[in-house]
Structure formats: structure tokens, C-alpha cells
Amino acid sequence: MSGKRSPARRPTMKDIARHAGVSQSAVSFALNGRPGVSEDTRDRVRQVAEELGWRPSTAARALSGEGAATVGFVLARPADTLGVDSFFLQLVSGIQEVLAERHLGLLFQVVEDVADECAVYRRWWAEHRVDGVLVVDPRTDDPRPDLLDELGLPAVVIGGAPDERHPGLSTVWADDAGAMASVVDGLYALGHRRIVHIAGLPGLAHTERRIRTLRAEAGRRGLSEVRSVTTDYSDAEGAAVTRRVLEDPAPPTALIYDNDVMAVAGAAAAAELGFSVPADVSVVSWEDSALCRMVKPWLSALSRDSAEFGRTAARELTALVDGGSARAVRVPVPRLVERGSTGVARGV
Amino acid sequence: MSGKRSPARRPTMKDIARHAGVSQSAVSFALNGRPGVSEDTRDRVRQVAEELGWRPSTAARALSGEGAATVGFVLARPADTLGVDSFFLQLVSGIQEVLAERHLGLLFQVVEDVADECAVYRRWWAEHRVDGVLVVDPRTDDPRPDLLDELGLPAVVIGGAPDERHPGLSTVWADDAGAMASVVDGLYALGHRRIVHIAGLPGLAHTERRIRTLRAEAGRRGLSEVRSVTTDYSDAEGAAVTRRVLEDPAPPTALIYDNDVMAVAGAAAAAELGFSVPADVSVVSWEDSALCRMVKPWLSALSRDSAEFGRTAARELTALVDGGSARAVRVPVPRLVERGSTGVARGV
DNA sequence: CGGTGATCCTAATGCGCATTAGTCACTAAT
DNA sequence: ATTAGTGACTAATGCGCATTAGGATCACCG
Structure with a gap:
């Protein structure tokens, strides 16, 4: 057995280029479906990439203007209110399903209040961390839509009625x-x-x-x-x-x-x-x-189907990030499941 | 009022350099506490950075070898088992507290099983997305420690007894x-x-x-x-x-x-x-x-104090990411709170 | 008064990728 | 037979930052 295993090195496009005997640009073209390489070369490059277990560095991608491949989700609730809430885990799990398909990451943060939440958005934006955000718990007098407009950060508001003052925001809501x-x-x-x-x-x-x-x-x-x-x-x-x-x-x-x-x-x-x-x-x-x-x-x-709610929201956000235009999507009205706790009023 | 507000542009170090009338390297030195600039210049640069609302681009930072300023957290639970679990939200909320102080992001993902979880680790590693991960639900025959060793990805195992076969992993556990x-x-x-x-x-x-x-x-x-x-x-x-x-x-x-x-x-x-x-x-x-x-x-x-559990784990992970060596930390044994559901056995 | 460090900066390079601008060989057209 | 055109590449550049290698200026010492 070998002793200490040296930590593996991440393969880069340069490695692929060397192995395949082509230039680094050819690799880029091949891997991104851009024209400029023959099908033969393209296949060969793809195969080498596969063998080497190459994955694009999100850092490098983000730097060359391709976005961070990540969306953000902030939960503004005082820590002690977090208790036993099933809604958010379900929601997040639905969101994940859609994001995972597209290999998008979810940056998650819990903060105390909306002011902190805004600060987080500003930071994420300035740090180039996310391509868009999911906003929950919309308020009647909400500073977030304005901020997101100002930053030009794509966003989907979950649970709020559409607001014509913010045509850039998508909305997913139930009636x-x-x-x-x-x-x-x-x-x-x-x-x-x-x-x-x-x-x-x-x-x-x-x-x-x-x-x-x-x-x-x-x-x-x-x-x-x-x-x-x-x-x-x-x-x-x-x-x-x-x-x-x-x-x-x-x-x-x-x-x-x-x-x-x-x-x-x-x-x-x-x-x-x-x-x-x-x-x-x-x-x-x-x-x-x-x-x-x-x-x-x-x-x-x-x-209601909270996971589906999350899936819908995530789909809207990816559409928005891909350059689609904002929409207002209605999910089905919650259905009343009658169990044992409701009955005829006393004295009727 | 102006019409459509043009989305703000992210200020870069070059902007700061121009405004402060120094070179871009001087800005870097000033902002990172490196020697090579006078205190006067340093202050001036800091102030300009502040005025411009500059924040380092994590993408660029990560690319120049500084790490992604992000840690990962994967929850491997079938979606329908997620139900009403208070432990994880509490844990995550504690984790966040510590990470937020240091401006570290938390990349969160829900998957179906441990195999998927391993795939996520590989991807995160190859994509250069995270500097370390928090591992929960350790198993008796767990493939994750080996994988993390192989990838050289710093990790803290939450809830597992220390394992001498993986001296690189930190452990936070209760007895x-x-x-x-x-x-x-x-x-x-x-x-x-x-x-x-x-x-x-x-x-x-x-x-x-x-x-x-x-x-x-x-x-x-x-x-x-x-x-x-x-x-x-x-x-x-x-x-x-x-x-x-x-x-x-x-x-x-x-x-x-x-x-x-x-x-x-x-x-x-x-x-x-x-x-x-x-x-x-x-x-x-x-x-x-x-x-x-x-x-x-x-x-x-x-x-038990699940949030504190999370805080401890996050602290260990940041220490590890900063180059510290792995430790095994014991958190206090959970305390039995006697309420009405326990009593003398029938017939005693 | 030439040399020797310090001090404070600037220039240049690289990280991994996307992209734009060439380069080269070969074919079709004039 | 010269030119325009095309397919398949390679070279070079930039993204925003950290870092290393160089200047330039000044004080001090023999």
C-alpha cells in the first residue's frame, strides 16, 4: 500500500488539451458545442475529458462572464422561530430537485431580519456569488424588490401576489x-x-x-x-x-x-x-x-404541495436567469382536507 | 425621476485604483493587510473601497488560489422523510451563525442517498466550489471519509465517533x-x-x-x-x-x-x-x-443544543480550512428533561 | 560621494476558462 | 492561374484578483 495519498489535482482544460494533442481553445470549442472543431476531434476531446474526470471550474466560468451557476435563498427568521416548520424543508427539497438537474448550486443563508437579508443580497451580488435569488415571505412594505431591481439580480418571489411595480420579478403564488x-x-x-x-x-x-x-x-x-x-x-x-x-x-x-x-x-x-x-x-x-x-x-x-411549489419557483428562476422574461405563475389553491377537527357548530 | 435604472456595475479593484490614484497592486496590498504600502495610502484605499461598495469577487479569489469561501452541506434523505425534523434546521442555523461572521457561504444540497452524496462531493471538488464540507449521519460502513481523504477536501463529521483511520477528518459528537x-x-x-x-x-x-x-x-x-x-x-x-x-x-x-x-x-x-x-x-x-x-x-x-452543535461543527471546519489540524470535539451529553411521560413502572 | 538598505510603489504574470482574432491548407470560382 | 472562400485549428486577450519581480526615492554610513 502507498503511504500518504497525495490529494488529487483537479484536471484543467490544459490537461485535456495536452492529452488530446490539440490546443486549449479547441478543447473549449469542443466541450461547449461551439463550431470550429471537427466532429472527430470533438468526440476525442469529450472522451479525454471524461477519462480525466474534468469538470469546469465554476470560479473560472464565473470570472469569464458565464455566471456563478448558483442561486441564493435567504430565510429571514429569528433563530428561535425556526422550530418545527415543515414548509421550508419541503420547499427547499423541491427547489433542489430542479436545480440539481441543471447542476446549479443553492447558496443558503439564515438571517435575523429583512435588513440583514438585503445586506446578504448586496454582498452576494458584489461578490459575484449568485445568478439569481428566491425570495420568500414577501411583505406588504417590502424593500427587497426595489433592491433586486437596482442590482439587476434575477429573482422569483415565492408566495406574493404579482406586483406591477416590479415587472422584472417573477412571482409564484397561491390564491x-x-x-x-x-x-x-x-x-x-x-x-x-x-x-x-x-x-x-x-x-x-x-x-x-x-x-x-x-x-x-x-x-x-x-x-x-x-x-x-x-x-x-x-x-x-x-x-x-x-x-x-x-x-x-x-x-x-x-x-x-x-x-x-x-x-x-x-x-x-x-x-x-x-x-x-x-x-x-x-x-x-x-x-x-x-x-x-x-x-x-x-x-x-x-x-398544498410545498415541494411542487419549490419546483415551480426554481423553474421560473432558471428561466429568468437564462434570459427569459418575468412571469406570474399561480399554483393550485390549497385543498381543504377534512379530518376530525371540524364539525357542526355547537347549538346548531 | 430617472426612467429605467441601469443595473449597477460591480466595482473592481481597478476602479478603486483609478479613484485613489494608485496602482492596482497597491490596492490589493492595502486591502489585504500586506506590507508594501504606507498607512496613509492604505487608509485612503480602504476609504475609496468603502465608498464604492467594493467586495472581492469570490470567483476571482477562488481562481487565484484563495479558496471558494464556501462550505458544503449535503443532506442525504429521501424527500418524503424530510418531514417535521427540527434538528436539521436548528443545526443549520447554528452553522450559519459562525459562517456568517466570516463571510463564508453555505452551499446546501438535498439528495436521495449516500451514493448521490458522494457524487456531489466529487462535483463540488472538481468545480472548485467548496473549501470543505460538513458531513452528517455518519454510517457504520461509510464510503464518505475515504472519498474526502482522496479528494483532500477538509471535512467535519457531525455525530460520529472519532475514527482513527481517517486522521484528516475532524469530528464533533455527543456521547x-x-x-x-x-x-x-x-x-x-x-x-x-x-x-x-x-x-x-x-x-x-x-x-x-x-x-x-x-x-x-x-x-x-x-x-x-x-x-x-x-x-x-x-x-x-x-x-x-x-x-x-x-x-x-x-x-x-x-x-x-x-x-x-x-x-x-x-x-x-x-x-x-x-x-x-x-x-x-x-x-x-x-x-x-x-x-x-x-x-x-x-x-x-x-x-441538546442543536444550534450549538452546529456552531461547534462550523468552527471546527473553519479551523480545518485555515490549515489547522483535525480534532475530535465532544459536545455535552444530552440532558434528560423529565416531563410527564415517564413514571414508575406499572406494578411497582 | 558612492554605496547600502529601507520604504513605497508599479509592472508583469498566472489562475481556468470563453472568446476574438488570426493562421494555414485546401477547394471552388473567376 | 490568381483570388475569394471555407473548414479546422492555434495564438492571444481579458475577466478580477494575488503575488512576485522590479524600479524609484530617500536616509544613512563609512
């Missing part, structure tokens, strides 16, 4: 408004008149959209005891808000939670207060995951 | 054996004699380590009805195995689950079968998270 309307429809049909929506972070575009829709739907039906309460998405706040609203003299008969974590925590809190689900109070989760099937009764939930 | 011993100690003291360990994926180093330790501890105390069952970490298998073992004529009085997801699902399954927790059966989760406090009774759990 929360429609989903909210259908949930309210369903609850109304079951006799529910007092409904509380335990929403997510205030300022997020989809939070506000859901709140607005709920208010509109309530108004349309003349329901005065329908409202939204914003939270930080944590199980703690989900439970706390649940306790608070159920201790009201006229407690709601239905609760809509903006994510699975709060729904589960809220259902548990309700049970502790002596409220039976769904006899006393119905519960709907705006995110489906294994979590919803870990409690009894299983939670009715709005189910 | 699962000690933790397992203490859990068994505790259960034994409460009178438990029939214990089932619902373990994670077979082949993972820490799974096997826990199984071995459990067997050893049982042997030491002459307990014959103690065993481990491996699973895929999913809530479904956790529940299924729980049902199977509890339907035994002599069911266990204590269950140890290798993660929080299975523990919660298992506790629910036990309840459905009419087993009361902890009166009929005690439950311990080998991972603490919000999940453990979403069910009643709250689950006793082995709690």
Missing part, C-alpha cells in the same frame, strides 16, 4: 384569498358564526391578504364576530392566543390557524381549557403535515 | 453511549424491566452505537426483555412499531424513541390502544423540541 373564502364558506355552512383567525406574522403579504379576505367575507355575510389575531407563528403564541380567545364570554366556535404548529398547540390548549374538538370548537390548520395527524382528533388542514 | 446508559439507569430505577428502543435508520453510526449500548446495559443488569427496533424515523413507522410491540402479551413498560417525531406519534398510538402514558407505559424522546410540548402529557426528552 390565499380564494382558499380563505372557501374555508369560511365551509365553516359558515356548518353553522359557525363566531370565527377567530390566528394569523401569522403581521406585515407578511399573505398574512395581510388572508386577513383582508376574511374581513371581506365576514362583511359580505354580515358576521360581526369574526376577526384575525396576528402572532409570530410559534406554538407558544398559538396556544396563548387560543386560551385568550376561548376565555371570552362568547368564545368562537371555529379557529383558523395560519400554520400547523400553532394549530396543534392551539388544539391542545383548547382541550386543556375543557373545550372539546370539534364538539365545542372546530380547528382548521393552514398547513398540512405529519403534525396534523399526530394529535387526536386529526386536524382538518389546507393541504 | 450517545453515556446518554443511553443514563436513560436506562433512570428507567431501571423507576422499576422498568421491559424496555423497547425504537431506533432510527439502521446503518447510521449513532443508531448502532445506541443499540450496542442498550444491549450492553441490559446485559449488565441481566435484563432479557430489552431490545431495539430500527425504523426510518418517520411518524408512520414510529406509530406502527409502537402498536406492534404494545400488542405483545408482555408489552414493554418503557419506550425510548430515537427522535421527537416518532415519540409523539408513538405516544398517540399507545393512547389509541388504551395504554395510558405514563401509568401503563413510559415514553422518552431522544430529541427535544416544541413537538414534545404539544402533546399531553408532555414528553420527557433528551435535550
Whole structure:
């Protein structure tokens, strides 16, 4: 056996050129499908490259203007809010599927807030690190689209409604408004008149959209005891808000939670207060995951295909990076999966 | 207002040189703390760089031999197993904290299996994309250390015991054996004699380590009805195995689950079968998270600081990349947080 | 007053690749 | 038979940075 194995050296185009007995430019032409070499030579070069296990250095590629072959993804959430969120891992896993096919890397970063996120975009841009970014958690007053415009960095906004002020950004979104309307429809049909929506972070575009829709739907039906309460998405706040609203003299008969974590925590809190689900109070989760099937009764939930969401977003971004023009893509409205946590309102 | 804003151009060292009235090399010296420029010039250059918002192009840096300023992280898990895992997000968030300080990027990829993972390492190496990698889920018969040795790619193995055959790899691990011993100690003291360990994926180093330790501890105390069952970490298998073992004529009085997801699902399954927790059966989760406090009774759990785990691993990797030598670092043994799911064994 | 270092800079080179501008041999056309 | 044209290459250049090899200027010493 040999002793210490010397770390392998990366083969370069020069090595290929030497082995194949051609110039380095010929290798470049051959490998990139450019004209200027005969088919014979092209094949030979390809074969040598294969044998040597050559891969283009992304650094060199990026330097000669070809882009970094990488896209960025920033998650702006305080570290302690990261908890048990199934949505993002699913999303990322979908994103990866598409990127991997095209050998694009995913640069990932977790930061505290949107200001930091903007700083990251600036840095990535200046450092020539990414060809585009995926933006999540769009806000009602969001500095990111302007910044990305300014930097000329291709971007896809995930989960935000299209914004005509930023024609350069692609958008992938679900129609929360429609989903909210259908949930309210369903609850109304079951006799529910007092409904509380335990929403997510205030300022997020989809939070506000859901709140607005709920208010509109309530108004349309003349329901005065329908409202939204914003939270930080944590199980703690989900439970706390649940306790608070159920201790009201006229407690709601239905609760809509903006994510699975709060729904589960809220259902548990309700049970502790002596409220039976769904006899006393119905519960709907705006995110489906294994979590919803870990409690009894299983939670009715709005189910969407988060991985597919990610795939779609990644596809849009690659299209944009390749020079395509921005589009607004709608993914299917989440579907309500009825389980044991929703039922006829008490007293109907 | 101006019409279409032209996308900003990235400033380069040449721009700085021009503005500061010095040569490009002087700029390089100044900015990198190399000798060869006066303090005056250095300050002036720094200021101009600041004004222009200059950041070094990682591509160019990497090309001139400085490394890619990026580390890699591959998660080899079938997409559908990704579910509700809190450990990885916490871990990644800790990793990021350390990397962000040093302006290192994190290249992240999800793949199906270890073979794909190896392919990713090869590609990253050949493409010059990363300076080092973080390896998770070490296995008993693992091809990755050999590969990383061969490529000369600095790496930190997270969660594996040190392996003297790979002196080039750093290791960050917790003493699962000690933790397992203490859990068994505790259960034994409460009178438990029939214990089932619902373990994670077979082949993972820490799974096997826990199984071995459990067997050893049982042997030491002459307990014959103690065993481990491996699973895929999913809530479904956790529940299924729980049902199977509890339907035994002599069911266990204590269950140890290798993660929080299975523990919660298992506790629910036990309840459905009419087993009361902890009166009929005690439950311990080998991972603490919000999940453990979403069910009643709250689950006793082995709690560790996953973010700190990540920080430690990232620090070791940066040290390694900077030319330091490999080390084996032990993080604190997870601490058992006693909640409502563990109690005196039935009939004691 | 010529030499000897320091000090502070500039010029030039290379990293791995894409690309543009030649070069050369050979064929078709005038 | 000279020229224009074409196919198949090679040489040379630049991307943005680090680095090495050279100047130029000045102070100090014998």
C-alpha cells in the first residue's frame, strides 16, 4: 500500500488539451458545442475529458462572464422561530430537485431580519456569488424588490401576489384569498358564526391578504364576530392566543390557524381549557403535515404541495436567469382536507 | 425621476485604483493587510473601497488560489422523510451563525442517498466550489471519509465517533453511549424491566452505537426483555412499531424513541390502544423540541443544543480550512428533561 | 560621494476558462 | 492561374484578483 495519498489535482482544460494533442481553445470549442472543431476531434476531446474526470471550474466560468451557476435563498427568521416548520424543508427539497438537474448550486443563508437579508443580497451580488435569488415571505412594505431591481439580480418571489411595480420579478403564488373564502364558506355552512383567525406574522403579504379576505367575507355575510389575531407563528403564541380567545364570554366556535404548529398547540390548549374538538370548537390548520395527524382528533388542514411549489419557483428562476422574461405563475389553491377537527357548530 | 435604472456595475479593484490614484497592486496590498504600502495610502484605499461598495469577487479569489469561501452541506434523505425534523434546521442555523461572521457561504444540497452524496462531493471538488464540507449521519460502513481523504477536501463529521483511520477528518459528537446508559439507569430505577428502543435508520453510526449500548446495559443488569427496533424515523413507522410491540402479551413498560417525531406519534398510538402514558407505559424522546410540548402529557426528552452543535461543527471546519489540524470535539451529553411521560413502572 | 538598505510603489504574470482574432491548407470560382 | 472562400485549428486577450519581480526615492554610513 502507498503511504500518504497525495490529494488529487483537479484536471484543467490544459490537461485535456495536452492529452488530446490539440490546443486549449479547441478543447473549449469542443466541450461547449461551439463550431470550429471537427466532429472527430470533438468526440476525442469529450472522451479525454471524461477519462480525466474534468469538470469546469465554476470560479473560472464565473470570472469569464458565464455566471456563478448558483442561486441564493435567504430565510429571514429569528433563530428561535425556526422550530418545527415543515414548509421550508419541503420547499427547499423541491427547489433542489430542479436545480440539481441543471447542476446549479443553492447558496443558503439564515438571517435575523429583512435588513440583514438585503445586506446578504448586496454582498452576494458584489461578490459575484449568485445568478439569481428566491425570495420568500414577501411583505406588504417590502424593500427587497426595489433592491433586486437596482442590482439587476434575477429573482422569483415565492408566495406574493404579482406586483406591477416590479415587472422584472417573477412571482409564484397561491390564491390565499380564494382558499380563505372557501374555508369560511365551509365553516359558515356548518353553522359557525363566531370565527377567530390566528394569523401569522403581521406585515407578511399573505398574512395581510388572508386577513383582508376574511374581513371581506365576514362583511359580505354580515358576521360581526369574526376577526384575525396576528402572532409570530410559534406554538407558544398559538396556544396563548387560543386560551385568550376561548376565555371570552362568547368564545368562537371555529379557529383558523395560519400554520400547523400553532394549530396543534392551539388544539391542545383548547382541550386543556375543557373545550372539546370539534364538539365545542372546530380547528382548521393552514398547513398540512405529519403534525396534523399526530394529535387526536386529526386536524382538518389546507393541504398544498410545498415541494411542487419549490419546483415551480426554481423553474421560473432558471428561466429568468437564462434570459427569459418575468412571469406570474399561480399554483393550485390549497385543498381543504377534512379530518376530525371540524364539525357542526355547537347549538346548531 | 430617472426612467429605467441601469443595473449597477460591480466595482473592481481597478476602479478603486483609478479613484485613489494608485496602482492596482497597491490596492490589493492595502486591502489585504500586506506590507508594501504606507498607512496613509492604505487608509485612503480602504476609504475609496468603502465608498464604492467594493467586495472581492469570490470567483476571482477562488481562481487565484484563495479558496471558494464556501462550505458544503449535503443532506442525504429521501424527500418524503424530510418531514417535521427540527434538528436539521436548528443545526443549520447554528452553522450559519459562525459562517456568517466570516463571510463564508453555505452551499446546501438535498439528495436521495449516500451514493448521490458522494457524487456531489466529487462535483463540488472538481468545480472548485467548496473549501470543505460538513458531513452528517455518519454510517457504520461509510464510503464518505475515504472519498474526502482522496479528494483532500477538509471535512467535519457531525455525530460520529472519532475514527482513527481517517486522521484528516475532524469530528464533533455527543456521547450517545453515556446518554443511553443514563436513560436506562433512570428507567431501571423507576422499576422498568421491559424496555423497547425504537431506533432510527439502521446503518447510521449513532443508531448502532445506541443499540450496542442498550444491549450492553441490559446485559449488565441481566435484563432479557430489552431490545431495539430500527425504523426510518418517520411518524408512520414510529406509530406502527409502537402498536406492534404494545400488542405483545408482555408489552414493554418503557419506550425510548430515537427522535421527537416518532415519540409523539408513538405516544398517540399507545393512547389509541388504551395504554395510558405514563401509568401503563413510559415514553422518552431522544430529541427535544416544541413537538414534545404539544402533546399531553408532555414528553420527557433528551435535550441538546442543536444550534450549538452546529456552531461547534462550523468552527471546527473553519479551523480545518485555515490549515489547522483535525480534532475530535465532544459536545455535552444530552440532558434528560423529565416531563410527564415517564413514571414508575406499572406494578411497582 | 558612492554605496547600502529601507520604504513605497508599479509592472508583469498566472489562475481556468470563453472568446476574438488570426493562421494555414485546401477547394471552388473567376 | 490568381483570388475569394471555407473548414479546422492555434495564438492571444481579458475577466478580477494575488503575488512576485522590479524600479524609484530617500536616509544613512563609512
